[in-house]
Amino acid sequence: MDSSSGSSSSEDEELTELMAAQDGHDRRRRPAEQSPSTTTPSLTSAQAARLYVSHAFSTWNARGYEFAAILFTAAAYPDTLVAAALRMIIIYLAMIVLSSSIGGWVQNAPDRLRTLLTTVAVNRTSVIIGSLFWLLILSQEDLVKGETVFVLPKNDGLKHVIFVVAVAFGIIERLSSSGNLISMERDWVVTVAAAPGRPYDLTHLNAVMRRIDLVCKPVSPILISVVISASGSVRIGVLYSALTSLVSIPIEIVSAKGVWNSSPVLRVPKSRKAPSGSGAASVSAPTPATGLAVPWTSRVRQCFVGFEMYFSTTVWVPSIALALLHFNMMTWRATFITYLINIGYSLPTITLARAMGSVFEISSTVATPLGIQYMGKAYGQHRSLAGEEDELEVGLIESNEQQQQQHTVDGQTLVGLQRFGLWGVSWQVLNLAPVLAALWAISLSREGREMTSSPASSTSPDWGWSLVIFSFLSFSRFGVWVFDLTTQQLTQVLVPEHQRSKFAGVETSVVNVFEILGAAAAISFPRTEQFKWLALASFVAVTVSWALYAGWVKGQRGHLLHWEKLGLWGRNARR
Structure with a gap:
């Protein structure tokens, strides 16, 4: 009994000290004077x-x-x-x-x-x-x-x-x-x-x-x-x-339980009180104990409050841009696979092409940390070279929130996320353009054979266009998951802690809106010869996603490219 009480008391003291350290974080000296080992979880x-x-x-x-x-x-x-x-x-x-x-x-x-x-x-x-x-x-x-x-x-x-x-x-x-x-x-x-x-x-x-x-x-x-x-x-x-x-x-x-028991920071109970002025504070989400007793009107109200909170954050535009990609049908979903089978591709060929795409998807998870780090450091070097003032606090995080979230993000990482995310979605757009052209070429070729009374299904798709479709589609998957990873981390670090999970729930709702729109489009254009229009709509959706994200990055940083730095690099190269 005494041993148990002593252990419990020791644990309580540990948690109390940790919470006190977190509460006093904003009142400490400048961030440069803080020791990472004492202010960040290990x-x-x-x-x-x-x-x-x-x-x-x-x-x-x-x-x-x-x-x-x-x-x-x-x-x-x-x-x-x-x-x-x-x-x-x-x-x-x-x-x-x-x-x-x-x-x-x-x-x-x-x-x-x-x-x-x-x-x-x-x-x-x-x-x-x-x-x-x-x-x-x-x-x-x-x-x-x-x-x-x-x-x-x-x-x-x-x-x-x-x-x-x-x-x-x-x-x-x-x-x-x-x-x-x-x-x-x-x-x-x-x-x-x-x-x-x-x-x-x-x-x-x-x-x-x-x-x-x-x-x-x-x-x-x-x-x-x-x-x-x-x-x-x-x-x-x-x-x-x-x-x-x-x-x-x-x-x-x-x-x-193993992670939770060995991590004091996880064992600290979360505060359920949102800061004043937060839209999320007006209606609390139902808990398992009370969820069945909540009337449907309250649930509808919660949904609207959630969307109000979602659109009040700094990163709703990147979130919408990522969700919009779920409308894309030039990807390995049932609609596209069915179309490929209907135009003459064998299941082993499709499986092999899909496996090749998976290799690029997985490789993106290796490249993303390196890309974020490189582009963040490159920003710091270019800023010092050009003698610029720090632009990181413009429209990103308020100073007090920046201090509270120091252990998950810094200025270079933030810029690296923005720049590499833009690179990822741009890479997807560039590689889907040849895929769209190939799909239209195959569709027009089939229509031409039908007009000449030649059975379209008797001829396999041209191997050249097949190579274009499967290779560039695989390349595009690399950009998709780079964009996914960078956007996920942006929402993790730029959404306030008291709204983070609620934001993710609304984000899931938005994703499913575009999923159901994609399904409805496939139902509306069910014939094989109509898929070229679905492909065109998909490319438009991906392009809009790129435009939204590029506009957001420009709004946050004031520019997309440092043209003056390109000129400076050129002058240095000629010396």
């Missing part, structure tokens, strides 16, 4: 490994079930695409309406560990229960092929009802997955990140977390496909999804 390699393990299992399950649900729906309704379209539209709508509340709940929950573990428990439970309902659907006798174990009589009415229930659990799975990602990326990672330039700073943590996501993105679905193909039964795939979720629960809990 993250050991063991803590980072546990953080990565927890995130890896969450991402693996989310990516796997996202793909598995598509296969389950296709197997349940083999002769129509209506069920698959309805399922996705319903989930998109639910995410648009409810993501803001999820972000608000993560923001207001004082205990970081309980919040993260709640999302894990809800997510895995929804997958396990949802898998049970998928198993009931796929066990009806008209859907069971060559199996005699657990066969149910055909009943279309019951099948539709069970499908609705399975979709409902799919909504819960997607919302809890979103909550888990917000808690991890906008709370845990930002809290434990070291100062810029030190091991495990925010740039490197984000890069590794995104690398994990990009590896899980193709590998987890591929493994589910292998399980179903090897067993010859979609029902085995359902059982695999449920078992994977069940096994990952204790691993994620142990990993998250």
Whole structure:
């Protein structure tokens, strides 16, 4: 008893000292006089490994079930695409309406560990229960092929009802997955990140977390496909999804608890009180205990307050620019893959091209930290060369917030993020232009063959245009994820701490708005020969994204390029 009390007292003193240190941060001497070791959280390699393990299992399950649900729906309704379209539209709508509340709940929950573990428990439970309902659907006798174990009589009415229930659990799975990602990326990672330039700073943590996501993105679905193909039964795939979720629960809990127990800064309860004047303070997000009692009018009001807060931040323009890319159909989504198959490409060719794109995606997570560092340092060198005044505080962070967030961002990192992000989205636009030209050339060629009564499907697409499509599309994926990583870090460090998770929830809603617009566009132009117009609309969307971000960077820094410095470099080169 005495030993336990002593341990608890010691821990309380440690937390009290840490909170006092944080509260006194703004009252200390100039930032240059502060010792980084005493003002910044430290993250050991063991803590980072546990953080990565927890995130890896969450991402693996989310990516796997996202793909598995598509296969389950296709197997349940083999002769129509209506069920698959309805399922996705319903989930998109639910995410648009409810993501803001999820972000608000993560923001207001004082205990970081309980919040993260709640999302894990809800997510895995929804997958396990949802898998049970998928198993009931796929066990009806008209859907069971060559199996005699657990066969149910055909009943279309019951099948539709069970499908609705399975979709409902799919909504819960997607919302809890979103909550888990917000808690991890906008709370845990930002809290434990070291100062810029030190091991495990925010740039490197984000890069590794995104690398994990990009590896899980193709590998987890591929493994589910292998399980179903090897067993010859979609029902085995359902059982695999449920078992994977069940096994990952204790691993994620142990990993998250390991990080939390060894990190005093994570154990400090979050303050639920927003600063005065904050739009987020007027309506608090529902907690799990009170969420069911909140009337629907309050939920609608919360949604509007969330969007008001979102558009009041400094970085809503980069966030919108990134979300706009989710409308793009010149990427490896179902619409584009279906189009490629319809014009004569084989599935192995598409799989190989997609794998090549994944290599560029993953490489972007290696290049981004280096690019941010290089462009930030280059800025500092050029500024000294030209004798400029410091421009960093113009429209970026107020001085008091800049001091509070010193451990996650500095001036050079901020400029590096802006400049390398602009490079990334510019790279995507430049590489999608040849892809658009190739798609139009193939489409016009097919139309020409049809007009001459030559069967368009009998001839494979020209190998030259094929090379253009697959190579430049792969190159563009590098720019996409550079832009994604830099924009994510900008929102992490430029959104005030008391709004960060709420902002991420609204951001998820915005992303799903463009997702559903993309799905609606594909439904409106369903024929193969109409895809060229979808490609054109996609290129316009990406170009608008570039223009929005470029305009924001110019507004923040006053320029996009230092033309006078280019002239100075030229004069120095001639000497």
